[in-house]
Amino acid sequence: MAVKLGFKNVYRDPYGYPEWQGRGLPIDSAPAGLAQTSEEPKTPGPLSGWAMIWTLLGIFAGGMALNLTPCVYPLIPITVSYFGGQATKEGEGRGTLVVHGLCYMLGLALTNSLLGVVASLTGGLMGGMLQNPIVLMIVAAVLVFFSTSLFGLWEMRLPSGLTQAAVKSYTGYFGSVFMGLTLGVVAAPCIGPFVLGLLTWVAGMGSPWLGFVIFFTLSLGLGLPLFLLAMFSGQLKKLPRSGGWMIWVRMLMGWILVGMAAHFIRPLLPGHGGTILVALVALAAGLHLGWIDKSQANFRAFPWVKGGAGIACLVLAAFLLTSWALQGAGVSWRPYTEETMKEARNLKKPVIIDFYATWCTPCVELDEVTFHDPLVVKQAESDFIMVKVDVTKAGNPLNERLLQEYGIKGVPTIVFLDTDGKERRDLRLVDYLPPDQFLGRMAGIKKNEK
Amino acid sequence: MQSKKTAFIALMAVVLTVGALWLTNRAVTPKQAAWDDVLAEAKAGGYRIITTEELSARYRKDSGGLLLVDTRQEWEYRTGHIRGAALFPMEPTAWSRWRKAPALETFLGPDKNRTIVFY
Numbered sequence: 048m049a050v051k052l053g054f055k056n057v058y059r060d061p062y063g064y065p066e067w068q069g070r071g072l073p074i075d076s077a078p079a080g081l082a083q084t085s086e087e088p089k090t091p092g093p094l095s096g097w098a099m100i101w102t103l104l105g106i107f108a109g110g111m112a113l114n115l116t117p118c119v120y121p122l123i124p125i126t127v128s129y130f131g132g133q134a135t136k137e138g139e140g141r142g143t144l145v146v147h148g149l150c151y152m153l154g155l156a157l158t159n160s161l162l163g164v165v166a167s168l169t170g171g172l173m174g175g176m177l178q179n180p181i182v183l184m185i186v187a188a189v190l191v192f193f194s195t196s197l198f199g200l201w202e203m204r205l206p207s208g209l210t211q212a213a214v215k216s217y218t219g220y221f222g223s224v225f226m227g228l229t230l231g232v233v234a235a236p237c238i239g240p241f242v243l244g245l246l247t248w249v250a251g252m253g254s255p256w257l258g259f260v261i262f263f264t265l266s267l268g269l270g271l272p273l274f275l276l277a278m279f280s281g282q283l284k285k286l287p288r289s290g291g292w293m294i295w296v297r298m299l300m301g302w303i304l305v306g307m308a309a310h311f312i313r314p315l316l317p318g319h320g321g322t323i324l325v326a327l328v329a330l331a332a333g334l335h336l337g338w339i340d341k342s343q344a345n346f347r348a349f350p351w352v353k354g355g356a357g358i359a360c361l362v363l364a365a366f367l368l369t370s371w372a373l374q375g376a377g378v379s380w381r382p383y384t385e386e387t388m389k390e391a392r393n394l395k396k397p398v399i400i401d402f403y404a405t406w407c408t409p410c411v412e413l414d415e416v417t418f419h420d421p422l423v424v425k426q427a428e429s430d431f432i433m434v435k436v437d438v439t440k441a442g443n444p445l446n447e448r449l450l451q452e453y454g455i456k457g458v459p460t461i462v463f464l465d466t467d468g469k470e471r472r473d474l475r476l477v478d479y480l481p482p483d484q485f486l487g488r489m490a491g492i493k494k495n496e497k
Numbered sequence: 498m499q500s501k502k503t504a505f506i507a508l509m510a511v512v513l514t515v516g517a518l519w520l521t522n523r524a525v526t527p528k529q530a531a532w533d534d535v536l537a538e539a540k541a542g543g544y545r546i547i548t549t550e551e552l553s554a555r556y557r558k559d560s561g562g563l564l565l566v567d568t569r570q571e572w573e574y575r576t577g578h579i580r581g582a583a584l585f586p587m588e589p590t591a592w593s594r595w596r597k598a599p600a601l602e603t604f605l606g607p608d609k610n611r612t613i614v615f616y
Contacts, residue, residue, distance in 0.1 A: 052602045056612040058547040061535045063616030064569070064578060066549040072556070073580040337503065354503030358510050365511040369518045422570075483570050490576040 103264045106245075109303065110268020113241065115296040119269075126151075126226065126273055147223040152270035154227025159262040159269075162242070167249050167258030183311050186247050190308035193244045197301030199294065227270065244304045292349050295342040299356065302332040315405065322415075326367035333360025378418040378427045380435035383449060388468065391432040397492045398432045398464040402455050404439040409479040410459040420482035426489050463492050520591060547614060555612075564605070564613045579616070 060067075068074055113119060195201065245265065249258040309328045313321030337357015381387050383400065391398045401418075403410035417423055427433050438446050438458060449455070453462050453470065461476040474488050539546050547555075555563060556579075565582035567574050574584045585604055587593055605613060 052598070052605070053609045054605060054613055055610055057544040058552075058612070058614045059539060059544055060547050060549055060552050060614055060616040061532075062549050064567070064573075067553070067579050067616075068577060070549065070553065072553050074577050075580045076575065076577045333507075337507065350503070354506065357503065358507045361507050362510050362514045365514045366518065369515045373518065486570070486573075487575055490573075 103260070106261055106264045107268040109241070109300070110265040110270075111272055112296060112300065113269055114272050116293055116300070120293055123273060123276060148274040150223035151227040152266065152274055154224035155270045156227075156263055156266035157224075158228050159242070159266040160259050162246060163249055163258035163262030164255045165258075167255045183315060187308040187311040189247050190244045190304045190311070193241070194301040194304035194308070197241065197297050197304065199297070241300045241304065244307065248307060291342040295336070295340060295353065298340060299336060302328075302336065302360075306332065313411075321411070322367055322371050326364045326371070329360045329364035329367065333357045333364060336360065377414070378424050378433050380433050383434050383436050383445070387432060387434060391464075392466065392468055394432075395466045396430060396432050397466055398434060398468070399427070399489075400434045400436060400449075400453070400462040400464065402436050402438055402450070402453075402458055402460040402462070404437065404458045407458045412479045413459055413461075417480060417482045417485050420485075422486055423482050423489070426486065430493060431489065463488065465492060544615075552614060562612060564611055566605075566613060566615045568615050582616075 064074075114123065242265075245261070249261055306325070306328050309321075309325045313325065315321075316324060334357070337354055337360070340353075342353075380401070388398065401410075401413070403414070405411075418427075436446060436449055438450065438455075453460075455462075457477065459477065459479070463471045463474040463476075465471055471492055474491060476485075476488070480488075535546065556565075563581075565579055567578050567582045567584045568587040569578075570586050571584065574582075574586075578584070583604075585597075585601060587597060605611070
């Protein structure tokens with residue numbers, strides 16, 4: 048590769064390090080970095096870095112898409128002409144229009160963000176309950192329930208008094224703020240299920256700040272198209288007319304909720320069940336949105352949008368299934384028995400004990416990524432005895448004794464025993480660790496044996 | 498007609514995804530490389546092979562003029578590497594080779610005539 052970059056004197060030593068070391072030539076090692084994530088893991092929030100940015104972009108797009116649902120879309124011309132009316136009434140130009148648009152978005156953001164913060168605060172009270180399988184099930188069930196509304200199986204209705212109050216128009220800047228405030232009420236039958244689904248999700252994360260940011264982004268997405276249309280009122284005529292395609296958009300939102308539900312119960316399913324479930328949901332969504340649904344539209348791009356969405360879902364499903372299929376065999380685990388431990392001592396092999404529970408996300412991640420890494424598997428087969436202890440259900444006397452003996456405070460905990468059966472406390476692991484760093488620990492315990 | 502066309506495109510897209518994943522994640526080098534494989538690979542890549550013996554002779558004579566690059570993973574490097582070698586982890590997949598090329602160029606520096614030994 049270096050040759051392609053223009054370097055001329057390039058060599059490769061195919062025997063490399065093992066031979067070099069075997070001849071006793073000068074070497075260096077840097078065992079530092081092992082102790083980094085030993086005890087007391089730092090837990091980054093549920094969303095950080097790129098994941099956060101992508102989530103927010105997705106939510107922004109979701110907010111924009113909500114404009115295309117049958118409850119909001121017909122309102123667009125009314126809202127825009129309302130802005131226009133306000134502006135001309137005061138006899139002023141574009142400047143006032145901008146302010147009205149901003150007021151409208153502010154109102155929208157106010158209700159939504161408040162909802163988000165409240166939801167996440169109540170979620171915060173529940174604390175670590177999201178690790179609880181029952182809570183996960185309930186959240187997923189709620190999401191699926193709301194998605195059925197978006198599929199058109201039932202209609203969400205609000206008391207008519209509330210709707211009446213909401214459609215009443217007020218004048219002035221306050222009027223615009225008020226219209227924004229109440230958009231959520233008027234459009235509840237379509238937006239409601241999605242917003243409530245999102246609220247459940249935010250509540251699960253239990254961070255008021257995240258709740259605020261997510262719902263603020265949603266409002267921006269919801270308000271921006273209206274704002275832009277208000278700016279360029281002349282473009283209004285070019286919008287496609289309302290029609291069956293809006294039902295399709297609603298179904299799309301429904302599938303998004305189902306996808307979120309599948310993502311939630313992923314850790315509950317044994318083995319790769321979770322990944323397969325998500326892939327199946329993507330497959331079903333793709334077929335439904337792309338081909339089975341027969342919604343028509345009176346503009347020409349719609350079949351392409353439909354096909355595109357269907358293809359995107361199918362590609363996602365194919366991606367998940369292929370990555371799953373390409374993943375090689377995992378580490379072969381043994382249950383904890385006295386014989387296994389004795390065997391390890393006889394063979395002079397170090398032991399790695401993985402305390403896990405089926406509902407814990409980092410445990411599943413460890414199993415899916417680290418313990419399926421080809422190098423980790425190879426090392427484990429040749430030089431280690433791998434033992435797994437399932438502590439999902441309490442009350443097993445053997446497990447209780449082990450938890451006591453090793454002082455396990457939570458899952459995941461991975462204990463490294465040297466060939467004498469003594470624990471190396473400095474290597475103990477209580478969080479997810481990527482394969483390369485895990486290999487470092489494996490090498491760490493092996494080196495001390497030599 | 499329309500739905501047939503999109504179905505065809507969808508099929509193509511799915512096949513493409515599966516193919517791309519397989520291609521990029523498949524190991525480019527054979528698992529247990531025989532000496533002939535190594536030579537063939539070197540010829541294809543345009544670089545020369547150096548034995549450990551030769552390398553150690555050069556290393557003793559002039560270790561400063563030699564750039565040793567450790568292409569193994571970080572944990573391997575950490576547990577032991579040739580003194581003075583620099584780490585540049587490379588996975589043996591086409592994806593990794595393509596993605597890391599620009600980083601490698603800056604890593605190796607501007608001197609194109611420098612003697613570089615990968616291991």
